[in-house]
Amino acid sequence: MARGTGTPVEMPRVRRAVFLVQNGMRRMREGPGTAEGLQHALQRRPGNMKKGDVMVPGIIGGIGPESTIDYYRLLIARFRERTGGADYPPVLVNSIDMTAMLALVAAGNLDALAAYLAAETDRLNAAGADFVVMASNTPHIVFDEVRRRARVPMLSIVEETAGHALSQGYTKLGLFGTRFTMQGGFYQAAFEEAGIAIVTPSAEEQEFIHEKYMGEFVKGIFRDEVKSALVATAGRMRADSGIEGLILGGTELPLVLGPADLPGMGVLNTTAIHVEAMIDRMLSHNA
Amino acid sequence: MARGTGTPVEMPRVRRAVFLVQNGMRRMREGPGTAEGLQHALQRRPGNMKKGDVMVPGIIGGIGPESTIDYYRLLIARFRERTGGADYPPVLVNSIDMTAMLALVAAGNLDALAAYLAAETDRLNAAGADFVVMASNTPHIVFDEVRRRARVPMLSIVEETAGHALSQGYTKLGLFGTRFTMQGGFYQAAFEEAGIAIVTPSAEEQEFIHEKYMGEFVKGIFRDEVKSALVATAGRMRADSGIEGLILGGTELPLVLGPADLPGMGVLNTTAIHVEAMIDRMLSHNA
Numbered sequence: 265m266a267r268g269t270g271t272p273v274e275m276p277r278v279r280r281a282v283f284l285v286q287n288g289m290r291r292m293r294e295g296p297g298t299a300e301g302l303q304h305a306l307q308r309r310p311g312n313m314k315k316g317d318v319m320v321p322g323i324i325g326g327i328g329p330e331s332t333i334d335y336y337r338l339l340i341a342r343f344r345e346r347t348g349g350a351d352y353p354p355v356l357v358n359s360i361d362m363t364a365m366l367a368l369v370a371a372g373n374l375d376a377l378a379a380y381l382a383a384e385t386d387r388l389n390a391a392g393a394d395f396v397v398m399a400s401n402t403p404h405i406v407f408d409e410v411r412r413r414a415r416v417p418m419l420s421i422v423e424e425t426a427g428h429a430l431s432q433g434y435t436k437l438g439l440f441g442t443r444f445t446m447q448g449g450f451y452q453a454a455f456e457e458a459g460i461a462i463v464t465p466s467a468e469e470q471e472f473i474h475e476k477y478m479g480e481f482v483k484g485i486f487r488d489e490v491k492s493a494l495v496a497t498a499g500r501m502r503a504d505s506g507i508e509g510l511i512l513g514g515t516e517l518p519l520v521l522g523p524a525d526l527p528g529m530g531v532l533n534t535t536a537i538h539v540e541a542m543i544d545r546m547l548s549h550n551a
Numbered sequence: 552m553a554r555g556t557g558t559p560v561e562m563p564r565v566r567r568a569v570f571l572v573q574n575g576m577r578r579m580r581e582g583p584g585t586a587e588g589l590q591h592a593l594q595r596r597p598g599n600m601k602k603g604d605v606m607v608p609g610i611i612g613g614i615g616p617e618s619t620i621d622y623y624r625l626l627i628a629r630f631r632e633r634t635g636g637a638d639y640p641p642v643l644v645n646s647i648d649m650t651a652m653l654a655l656v657a658a659g660n661l662d663a664l665a666a667y668l669a670a671e672t673d674r675l676n677a678a679g680a681d682f683v684v685m686a687s688n689t690p691h692i693v694f695d696e697v698r699r700r701a702r703v704p705m706l707s708i709v710e711e712t713a714g715h716a717l718s719q720g721y722t723k724l725g726l727f728g729t730r731f732t733m734q735g736g737f738y739q740a741a742f743e744e745a746g747i748a749i750v751t752p753s754a755e756e757q758e759f760i761h762e763k764y765m766g767e768f769v770k771g772i773f774r775d776e777v778k779s780a781l782v783a784t785a786g787r788m789r790a791d792s793g794i795e796g797l798i799l800g801g802t803e804l805p806l807v808l809g810p811a812d813l814p815g816m817g818v819l820n821t822t823a824i825h826v827e828a829m830i831d832r833m834l835s836h837n838a
Contacts, residue, residue, distance in 0.1 A: 326639055329627050333620050336646070340616050350650060352613055357644035358678065359623070363637060391645065391678035 318354065319546045322393025322416070324384050326359035327366075327400035328482035331515035331535065335399045338539045346543055353546065356393050358384055362482065369402060369444050378406040382413035389416040395545055397421070401441050401513045401534060405448040424541040425511060425534050426454040434508050434530060436461040438501045440494065440521075441513035443474040451513060463505045469497045481516035495525050502529060605641065606833045609680025609703070611671050613646035614653075614687035615769035618802035618822065622686045625826045633830055640833060643680050645671050649769065656689060656731050665693040669700035676703040682832055684708070688728050688800045688821060692735040711828040712798060712821050713741040721795050721817060723748040725788045727781065727808075728800035730761040738800060750792045756784045768803035782812050789816060 321339070325332030336355065343353040368377040381403055385396045395417040398404065404422050411418045429437060439451055439462050446464045455462045465473060476490050501507050509530025512518050518533045608626070612619030623642065630640040655664040668690055672683045682704040685691065691709050698705045716724060726738055726749050733751045742749050752760060763777050788794050796817025799805050805820045 326627075326642070329624065329639070333623065336620065337616065340613075340646075352616070352646070352648045352650055354648065355613070355644075355646040356674070356678070357642075357646065359627075359639070359642040359644065361639045361641065363639055387643070387678040391643070391674040 317549045319394035319548065320354045320356060320392055321542050321546055322356045322358065322385070322388030322391070322396040324360060324381065324388070324396065324398045324400075324403075325357045327362045327398075327403065328484075328516060329359065329362075330482075330484045330519060332357065332359060332399050334515065334519060334535055335539060338536065339542060342539060343543055343546065346547070353543075356388050356391050358387050360384055365403065366478075369405065374406050374409075377403065378409035378413065381406065381410045385410065385414040385416055385418065389414070395419060395542075397538060397542060399535075399538075400515050401445045405444055405450055407450065419538070419541055419545060420454075421515075421534050421538045422451055422454045425513075425532055425537050426458045426460065428537045429455065429460055429509075429511075429532060430458045432530065434460055436463060436505070436507050437530075437532065438463050438465070438498060438505070438507040438510040439513050440465070440473055440498075440510060440517055442477050443470060445513045446470050446473070451511070462511075463501055463507050465497050465501065469500075473497070477514060477516065481514070481520060486520045491520055491525065494521055498526055498529065604836045606681035606835065607641045607643060607679055608829050608833055609643045609645065609672070609675030609678070609683040611647060611668065611675070611683065611685045611687075611690075612644050614649045614685075614690065615771075615803060616646065616649075617769075617771045617806060619644065619646060619686050621802065621806065621822055622826060625823065626829060629826060630830055630833065633834070640830075643675050643678050645674050647671055652690065653765075656692065661693050661696075664690065665696035665700065668693065668697045672697065672701040672703060672705065676701070682706060682829075684825060684829060686822075686825075687802050688732045692731055692737055694737065706825070706828055706832060707741075708802075708821050708825040709738055709741045712800075712819055712824050713745045713747065715824045716742065716747050716796075716798075716819060717745045719817065721747055723750060723792070723794050724817075724819065725750050725752070725785060725792070725794040725797040726800050727752070727760055727785075727797060727804055729764050730757060732800050733757050733760070738798070749798075750788055750794050752784050752788065756787075760784070764801060764803065768801070768807060773807045778807055778812065781808055785813055785816065 323332065323335060325335065336357065339355060340352060344351075365377070365380065368374075368380065381398065388396050393416060396414065397419045398407070398410070398421070401421055403410075404420060407418070407420050407422065411420075437455070437460060439446055441451075445451065447470070452462045464470065472493065479485075480487065480490065498507075498510050501510075507529070509532060510521075510526060511532045512521060512534055515535045515538075518535050521531070522533075523531045610619065610622060612622065623644065626642060627639060631638075652664065652667065655661075655667065668685065675683050680703060683701065684706045685694070685697070685708070688708055690697075691707060694705070694707050694709065698707075724742070724747060726733055728738075732738065734757070739749045751757065759780065763780075766772075767774065767777065785794075785797050788797075794816070796819060797808075797813060798819045799808060799821055802822045805822050808818070809820075810818045
């Protein structure tokens with residue numbers, strides 16, 4: 265930070281450093297730097313936010329880890345782009361045990377799943393998160409119940425994607441994800457409410473996507489031949505059902521498939537849509 | 552998870568799923584799934600841990616984000632390797648504003664820096680972290696003061712690296728890092744206590760490393776020509792001072808330099824050493 269502090273051309277750098285120190289000091293006086301400040305930060309709620317405050321997002325992550333990294337990296341990059349790049353955003357991540365969570369989903373223990381996820385939102389709430397997201401589509405099968413139990417506002421990846429799809433004028437979209445996401449009905453419900461039809465792959469295609477999802481994607485394995493099969497399925501759905509675009513309804517899917525793989529078709533990256541909604545919320549007191 | 556549930560060869564998978572669900576249910580009864588369970592989890596402290604409990608690590612991250620991702624990925628991979636790969640570890644990450652933190656370091660406001668970091672440990676403590684690490688060497692300039700203020704045990708990257716170096720029999724090691732780390736004296740103090748001499752680069756070399764660190768590494772920029780310069784500096788230090796190895800005393804450095812770049816020289820990856828110490832602590836009630 266002290267580089268070239270003697271040269272006039274570097275002065276903005278120095279001024280910025282001074283600003284940041286003062287800003288840091290202010291944060292410490294008013295913010296997390298004192299017992300009172302932390303108490304304030306931890307008790308701070310949307311109702312008593314001040315103009316300019318950045319709301320702190322909490323992320324329930326680890327489902328799986330690679331997509332959590334994708335969220336984290338994208339959130340930081342987009343926050344910096346949208347705010348001019350001086351500061352890094354505050355982010356709280358609670359990375360949970362994906363294996364235990366998926367076992368509950370697979371066993372259909374949805375009450376237990378909702379209780380588990382709600383308790384994990386409580387941890388983030390205790391740490392001072394102003395709102396919480398689940399960085400994965402699959403657990404949104406119990407989103408309504410988790411939101412009902414949570415002590416902190418939550419942003420749904422499904423609702424945000426439906427809102428985005430509506431704003432883009434889509435009327436019929438394909439859906440890829442885990443079996444739980446394709447068959448769970450929660451995407452269908454949210455999109456039906458928005459007047460958008462959801463088309464899922466055939467039973468055989470769903471089985472293939474689910475197997476690759478659980479066996480490879482969540483482990484960070486992304487192979488070209490699997491990508492080709494996914495592209496072929498999307499093409500078949502467009503030919504047979506006239507889908508205008510494809511919802512990548514699993515936060516690992518953008519790590520496999522992108523717009524370049526699906527020319528002429530809309531691609532809805534649910535991670536990117538969710539992250540943009542998070543930053544909107546983080547900056548909602550900046551106006 | 553339901554793949555091939557009808558075929559005998561897949562039975563271990565089913566049994567594991569059943570175990571995991573039961574395990575998940577147990578965790579929910581005793582753990583974070585009920586208000587009482589969360590209260591217990593949040594109040595749980597090393598003193599009342601039960602055998603088999605995994606201690607929850609808290610990471611102060613974002614300094615910088617790429618090294619936080621390195622910690623997160625390595626922690627998950629090594630935890631799974633060391634425990635047999637069934638479960639994913641619980642991890643809490645509090646990603647802070649690197650710019651504000653570095654401004655405090657650069658301005659020498661060490662009291663304010665310690666207060667800031669201690670308050671950020673409080674967030675992790677409130678979320679139920681059993682111990683906390685700072686995922687960066689530079690803020691260890693105030694580690695002792697942060698540990699004194701923190702309400703939760705902390706693991707120092709410097710102390711763990713000194714312990715590791717001692718166990719490996721080193722007597723003289725080179726140190727790369729930010730200017731604050733190379734000149735702050737905290738590495739020298741910890742290693743002197745362990746009877747190991749620390750050699751730092753020349754003033755000019757330090758300036759180069761610091762500039763590349765702040766201008767490139769923390770932004771995720773890693774260039775071959777910078778790597779070559781670092782390798783040359785390490786070679787010069789070995790020739791002139793007889794260092795037996797090099798401490799990568801900045802958590803971005805392992806993203807630039809590895810053992811393959813420094814043949815015949817010990818390479819101490821402080822991130823990897825810190826992560827191994829974290830897992831030791833996480834599993835300390837498993838014996």
